[in-house]
Amino acid sequence: MSSIAIIARLEFSVATRQRWVRFFALAFALISIVVAWSAGAVQELSAPEGFAATTVALIPIVLLLVPLAALLLGVSGHAGEPGSGAFLFAQPVSRREVLIGKWLGQVAALTAALGVGLFSGGAFLAACVGFAGAERFCLLVAACVVLGAVFLSIAAALVAAVGKRASALGLAAFIWFLFALLYDGVALGVAGWAPGRVGARILFGSVFGNPSDLVRVLTLSVAGTPHILGAAGEAWSRFLGGAAGAVLFSAAALTAWVAVPLYAARHALERRDL
Numbered sequence: 001m002s003s004i005a006i007i008a009r010l011e012f013s014v015a016t017r018q019r020w021v022r023f024f025a026l027a028f029a030l031i032s033i034v035v036a037w038s039a040g041a042v043q044e045l046s047a048p049e050g051f052a053a054t055t056v057a058l059i060p061i062v063l064l065l066v067p068l069a070a071l072l073l074g075v076s077g078h079a080g081e082p083g084s085g086a087f088l089f090a091q092p093v094s095r096r097e098v099l100i101g102k103w104l105g106q107v108a109a110l111t112a113a114l115g116v117g118l119f120s121g122g123a124f125l126a127a128c129v130g131f132a133g134a135e136r137f138c139l140l141v142a143a144c145v146v147l148g149a150v151f152l153s154i155a156a157a158l159v160a161a162v163g164k165r166a167s168a169l170g171l172a173a174f175i176w177f178l179f180a181l182l183y184d185g186v187a188l189g190v191a192g193w194a195p196g197r198v199g200a201r202i203l204f205g206s207v208f209g210n211p212s213d214l215v216r217v218l219t220l221s222v223a224g225t226p227h228i229l230g231a232a233g234e235a236w237s238r239f240l241g242g243a244a245g246a247v248l249f250s251a252a253a254l255t256a257w258v259a260v261p262l263y264a265a266r267h268a269l270e271r272r273d274l
Contacts, residue, residue, distance in 0.1 A: 003093045004101040011077060011105025016112065018076075024069050025113040031061060032121020036128075051137045054125060058118075059219060062144050063212045064180055070110060070148040071172040074155025077106050079165035095269045103156055103262065110148040114141060143215045146254050150211040151176075153261035160268035183210045211257045218250040 015021055036054045078099075088098055122137045154175060158168045187206035191199040207213045 003097045004104065007088075007093070007098060007101025008104040008108065011102045012108045012112075013105075015073060015077060015106055015109035021069075021073065021109060021113055024065075025116045028065075028114065028117025029120035032058060032118050033124045035061070036121050036125045051122075051125065051132075051134055054121070055136050055140045055219065058121075058140060059216060062118075062140070063147070063216060066114070066144050066148050067151045067180060067212060068176050069113075070106075070151035071155050071176055072169075073106050073110060074103075074152040075159055075165065075168045075172050077102055078156050078159035079163075079168050096266055099156060099160070099262070099266055099269055103152055106152050107145075107149050110152065111145050114144050114148065118144065140219055143219050146258070147211060147215045150254065150257045150261075153258050153265070156265040157261040157268065160265040160272065163272065179210050179212050184213065208253050211254060214250050214253055214257075218247065218254075221246055 032054070035057045038057075093101075118137075118141045122134065122141075125137070126134055155168070155172060158171050158175075159165075162168050162171065183206075187203060187209075191203040191206070193199070194202055207217055
């Protein structure tokens with residue numbers, strides 16, 4: 001096996017052994033089952049409508065919890081126990097291999113936790129109403145994995161930049177608060193003060209500045225519920241050339257959100273005196 005694969009396997013093993021990661025998977029399983037039931041999907045709706053309703057109800061929850069879990073997992077993985085980093089970097093591997101290997105292992109661990117949690121709710125819903133429309137729910141799971149990968153990259157950049165675990169955790173908490181709660185309010189406020197089309201363009205461009213907003217718009221646009229986005233969603237789809245164009249632009253933006261922090265982490269790690 002290559003060095004990156006070995007490090008990724010070890011990181012996956014370490015991450016999945018943490019109790020809070022297992023509790024995270026269990027919590028998502030319970031949440032997805034309860035949401036499927038409380039959204040009325042099981043009692044009243046057909047299978048496509050049930051999966052659409054469950055997806056819409058889960059989006060606000062996953063946009064809060066997935067970034068938080070990814071930041072905690074990333075910071076704890078890249079800034080481990082004292083001495084563990086020095087031992088790993090003393091091995092015949094490059095810093096780039098360590099960074100990429102750890103990131104891949106964390107992505108795999110988070111994917112496993114999200115898969116177990118969310119697909120438990122999907123399986124419960126499918127057993128009650130059938131599998132029609134299940135691809136919408138699968139899209140939500142895939143979007144959650146991508147969102148987690150973005151914030152794992154941000155966590156890697158934080159640890160590489162500051163070095164200390166406590167400082168990285170503090171910055172991670174601020175970043176979660178910024179993207180999950182503060183960013184949209186500021187964007188709406190600025191757009192409200194700007195005149196006419198300028199405000200609309202500011203609001204449109206602000207979506208690309210927040211990976212959570214990208215996932216929200218992408219998921220709602222493709223999950224069969226574009227009406228929830230209202231006029232803003234119609235303008236988004238029309239400006240980007242329809243649903244296919246919106247998917248491509250959103251995917252490209254999310255790819256950049258994954259790659260740029262990883263590149264910054266690699267650059268900072270190469271310059272740091274370990």
